[in-house]
Amino acid sequence: MYHIKLEAYWLTVPQKVKKMRKKETIKVLFIVSEAASWKSELLYVAMLKHPRFFPILGISTSHDPEGAKMTLESYLKSKRYNYIDLDSNVKSIKLISPDIVFYYKPYRGCYSQGHFFNNNLNCLFCGLDYCIEVTKHAVHIEKELFDYCWQFYVEHQDIARRRKEVLGYRSRNTIFTGVPIQDVLLLPKGMFNDPWRDNQGKKRIIYAPHHSIKGTNGNGIEFSTFLDYGEGMLLFAKKYCKQVSIAFKPHPNLYKKLVNIWGKDKTDSYYNEWETLPNTQIETGEYIGLFKYSDAIIHDSASFIVEYLFMDKPAMYWFQRQIT
Numbered sequence: 036m037y038h039i040k041l042e043a044y045w046l047t048v049p050q051k052v053k054k055m056r057k058k059e060t061i062k063v064l065f066i067v068s069e070a071a072s073w074k075s076e077l078l079y080v081a082m083l084k085h086p087r088f089f090p091i092l093g094i095s096t097s098h099d100p101e102g103a104k105m106t107l108e109s110y111l112k113s114k115r116y117n118y119i120d121l122d123s124n125v126k127s128i129k130l131i132s133p134d135i136v137f138y139y140k141p142y143r144g145c146y147s148q149g150h151f152f153n154n155n156l157n158c159l160f161c162g163l164d165y166c167i168e169v170t171k172h173a174v175h176i177e178k179e180l181f182d183y184c185w186q187f188y189v190e191h192q193d194i195a196r197r198r199k200e201v202l203g204y205r206s207r208n209t210i211f212t213g214v215p216i217q218d219v220l221l222l223p224k225g226m227f228n229d230p231w232r233d234n235q236g237k238k239r240i241i242y243a244p245h246h247s248i249k250g251t252n253g254n255g256i257e258f259s260t261f262l263d264y265g266e267g268m269l270l271f272a273k274k275y276c277k278q279v280s281i282a283f284k285p286h287p288n289l290y291k292k293l294v295n296i297w298g299k300d301k302t303d304s305y306y307n308e309w310e311t312l313p314n315t316q317i318e319t320g321e322y323i324g325l326f327k328y329s330d331a332i333i334h335d336s337a338s339f340i341v342e343y344l345f346m347d348k349p350a351m352y353w354f355q356r357q358i359t
Contacts, residue, residue: 141181230318
């Protein structure tokens with residue numbers, strides 16, 4: 036049934052494309068609910084400058100992590116971007132009537148009711164992933180939204196080839212163009228604000244733990260080393276408070292996972308220490324400036340393996356400890 040529904044939608048795509056290309060102005064809706072994971076910002080900015088496109092930012096509420104919408108709104112206001120709050124109406128996307136819709140993540144829980152693509156099949160979808168792919172996990176590629184995209188953009192030809200191996204005919208929409216985050220990472224440091232609190236010359240280290248603690252991520256990846264090293268990193272920050280400044284950059288979903296494992300009191304206490312120690316800080320939003328003005332990173336995030344390479348600075352990647 037899934038394949039029948041997919042093919043039924045794809046039969047409508049050529050006519051949608053033909054109709055769109057005849058328009059003088061193409062209306063493009065970017066649906067976003069988290070600042071840190073929004074990887075098509077540079078494309079949005081480029082469309083703002085192009086006479087053929089009318090880009091619109093529409094914000095929705097992500098159910099995981101909590102509070103993401105507030106951080107996103109603060110970021111958009113700081114950049115002076117106009118945006119529409121899609122939560123004001125369950126049919127708000129239909130009222131906007133976009134020609135193309137970009138989603139920033141392929142998960143239903145990242146959007147409010149009525150905002151996911153399957154409720155808006157009158158539109159064309161274009162897509163790109165919210166992270167740079169460095170693994171060969173099929174579960175990361177097998178996403179319903181990606182199948183429905185008219186065009187799905189990837190970083191390079193190897194990823195396009197991998198998608199074909201996993202998806203077969205469903206990879207027909209894959210185009211290797213490079214993606215906007217690659218261009219952002221190559222921009223000069225001076226184009227970004229320095230978010231680091233400490234300016235006394237201490238070495239600036241990012242600690243970026245992933246959320247995928249073993250047994251908490253369904254059929255997904257299990258890269259997180261937090262339960263092995265998270266508390267030790269806080270002790271490290273305290274011990275070397277005169278030598279280093281550390282920015283705690285947790286995956287947005289880590290907090291909820293820890294509440295389930297540790298309980299809310301211990302989790303809040305842990306996060307509060309990162310926020311209040313004289314040489315530490317918490318960063319939960321956009322992070323390119325954090326990267327640009329840092330000296331090194333310690334992490335277990337697959338995507339950051341590639342993204343931090345653009346900084347040409349030292350990185351330590353932690354593997355999950357195997358107990359035998």
